[in-house]
Amino acid sequence: MRIPLGSLVFLLLLAVPAWAQPAAPASPPGRFQAGITWLYYKDLPAAMRFYERVMGLTLTVDQGWAKVYQVSPTSFVGLVDETRGMHRASDTKPVALAFVTDRVDDWHRWLTSQGVKTRGEAKDSANLPIRGFVALDPEGYTLEFETFRDDPMNTRIRGLLGAPRPQ
Numbered sequence: 001m002r003i004p005l006g007s008l009v010f011l012l013l014l015a016v017p018a019w020a021q022p023a024a025p026a027s028p029p030g031r032f033q034a035g036i037t038w039l040y041y042k043d044l045p046a047a048m049r050f051y052e053r054v055m056g057l058t059l060t061v062d063q064g065w066a067k068v069y070q071v072s073p074t075s076f077v078g079l080v081d082e083t084r085g086m087h088r089a090s091d092t093k094p095v096a097l098a099f100v101t102d103r104v105d106d107w108h109r110w111l112t113s114q115g116v117k118t119r120g121e122a123k124d125s126a127n128l129p130i131r132g133f134v135a136l137d138p139e140g141y142t143l144e145f146e147t148f149r150d151d152p153m154n155t156r157i158r159g160l161l162g163a164p165r166p167q
Contacts, residue, residue, distance in 0.1 A: 020064075035074065035078040037078065039078065039141055041050065041080065042139060043138070046138050046139075047138055051070075055069075065083075066084070096141075097141070100146060100147065102147050104122045111135050118136075120133060148163070
């Protein structure tokens with residue numbers, strides 16, 4: 001009986017003793033340099049116009065069917081043509097892209113002046129120590145605009161963001 005080469009290799013790999021396999025690291029390999037949130041679009045050019053003209057973001061990496069825009073020094077949003085990306089655009093958008101800013105009210109005025117659909121006015125949350133509002137991008141992704149108010153719950157993130165500390 002002949003065993004196919006692929007099956008033979010698989011069987012040999014099963015026979016490798018545990019001591020000969022590389023050990024798993026004891027901890028994660030280190031901090032990340034940045035984060036990119038990837039969003040998938042049916043109309044990539046319309047999404048690009050929105051993020052460039054309305055949001056004021058700068059195209060940082062142009063991969064043709066994928067575009068990366070810088071949001072902050074280490075935060076990026078990636079726009080992907082659904083016909084080429086790993087996922088497809090869908091009507092259901094279970095993702096919210098949050099923009100942290102100390103100018104929430106100014107952003108609300110700007111976006112409404114540009115005809116961007118918002119869900120209400122900028123306001124303080126009744127449940128969390130944040131102020132913010134929600135807008136929608138051209139294909140319905142939720143965009144949260146928020147600021148972390150001075151509150152013990154927000155001490156750490158406000159420090160990371162360089163917010164002034166209370167006196």
